[in-house]
Amino acid sequence: MSNRQPLEIxxxxxxxxxxxxxxxxxxxxxxxxxxxxxAGNIKKDFPAGSKQAYYRKKDVDKLASERNINAFFGxxxxxxxxxxxxxEEAETISFTPATEADxxxxxxxxxxLFTVSTNESNTTLFKRWRIWIQKNPEIVHVLKRNGELIGIxxxxxxxxxxxxxxEILRGDVSILLGDVYISAEDIEEYKAGNxxxxxxxxxxxxxxxxxxxRRKNGARLIYRFMDTIVDLGEKGVIIDxxxxxxxxxxxxRLLQHFGFSEITFSRSDTRVFIIDMKNSGAxxxxxYREALQNFTNLK
Numbered sequence: 001m002s003n004r005q006p007l008e009i010x011x012x013x014x015x016x017x018x019x020x021x022x023x024x025x026x027x028x029x030x031x032x033x034x035x036x037x038x039a040g041n042i043k044k045d046f047p048a049g050s051k052q053a054y055y056r057k058k059d060v061d062k063l064a065s066e067r068n069i070n071a072f073f074g075x076x077x078x079x080x081x082x083x084x085x086x087x088e089e090a091e092t093i094s095f096t097p098a099t100e101a102d103x104x105x106x107x108x109x110x111x112x113l114f115t116v117s118t119n120e121s122n123t124t125l126f127k128r129w130r131i132w133i134q135k136n137p138e139i140v141h142v143l144k145r146n147g148e149l150i151g152i153x154x155x156x157x158x159x160x161x162x163x164x165x166x167e168i169l170r171g172d173v174s175i176l177l178g179d180v181y182i183s184a185e186d187i188e189e190y191k192a193g194n195x196x197x198x199x200x201x202x203x204x205x206x207x208x209x210x211x212x213x214r215r216k217n218g219a220r221l222i223y224r225f226m227d228t229i230v231d232l233g234e235k236g237v238i239i240d241x242x243x244x245x246x247x248x249x250x251x252x253r254l255l256q257h258f259g260f261s262e263i264t265f266s267r268s269d270t271r272v273f274i275i276d277m278k279n280s281g282a283x284x285x286x287x288y289r290e291a292l293q294n295f296t297n298l299k
Contacts, residue, residue: 005018005050005052006018007020007021008021008057009047009054011045011047011054012045014056014057014058015056015057015058016044016045016054016055016056016057017054017055017056017057017060018052018054018055019033019053019054019055022042022055022060025060025061025064026060026063026064026067027064027067033055036063037055041059041063042055042056042059042060042063043055043056043059044056061283061287062223062227064283065223065226065283065284065287066219066223068283069219069222069223069226092145092146093143093144093145093217093220094143094144095141095142095143095144095220095221095224096141096142096144097133097137097138097140097141097142098133098140098141098142098152099133100130100133102140102142102149103126103129103130103133104122104126105142105149106129106140106142106149106152107122107125107126107129108122109149109152109204109206110152110176110202110204112206112207112208113152113202113204113207114176128181128182131183131184132156132182132184132187134184135184135187135189136157136187136188136189136190138190138228139154139155139156139157139187140152140153140154141153141154141224141225141228143205143217143220143221143224145213145217149206150205150206150209150213150217151204151205151206151217151218151220151221152202152203152204152221153200153202153203153204153221153224153225153228154176154200154201154202155198155199155200155201155225155228156175156182156187156198156199156201157187157188157189157190157196157197157198157199158186158187158188158196158197158198158199159188159195159196159197160195160196160197160240160241162186162197164180164182164186165197165199165243167180168180168182168199169243169245169265169270169272170266170267175201176201176202190232190235190237191235191236191237192235192236192237192295193236193238194237194238195238195240196237196238196239196240197239197240197241197242197243198239198241198242198243199242199243199244200242200243200244203221203222203225203254205217205218205221222254226284226287229242229284229288230284230287230288230291231291232288232291233287233288233289233290233291233292233293233294233295234291234292234294234295235295236292236295236296237292238292239277239288240277241274241275241277242260242274242275242277243272243273243274244260244272244273245270245271245272245273246262246271246272246273252271252273255273256273258275258282258284259275259280259281259282259284259285260273260274260275261273261274261275261276277289
């Protein structure tokens, strides 16, 4: 009978990989895997009665996903570690839900990111954004470097049959700068068992940063954004659909990289992308479904 250790086991309710599987997923060496453990990026543990170390699946998959995003941004192998957030960088780089104190900076960054003209004042927009984050504090996330807001993600959760969402898609509008009024009633909360459709309104990095900083922090912003989607599964939030509009070539490439598919849409000048939450094989969606299933199993 073979004594070969399984490639995956469960320790304290979590899935762990055997070293050879973790190395294969990361496309790393054993010493590289060990260094990630030392850096605190991957947790290792031992099954009861075994001297064979295993490595937490969640950490390995997350690290692999981060490197995949780095590759999308054109990072060379030797530069990949520079785009990872080390313990030292954690003091200067943060990714958190936006607070009321961040709103003006969020609006100003949007004015840099979007070339549309709007007659809405910052005062009016501030009141609207405040209503949104009071209803759902996890709609807007901000990336800060040395305290300066340099990146933003905004994802609006609507009811699956929301008419307001259809109005947004069919109009040539900038919802973040006030072209469509979105009330607190239009926004859904993230509660266990709640069905939502998500609209990715923006993922943006401050345009005035140097090319290198835009690349590095763009990668950070995206894989932290991916964490927010998986977190919804951990909270038991049921995502029926995720939709986004491809406004630029790089944005379209990024959506396709995530596993989004373009759909036929009534406006010829608008490219709409959705992702199949039930059947997509994209790593992000698989991780979300696994997190949601774990939540369901624990109920």
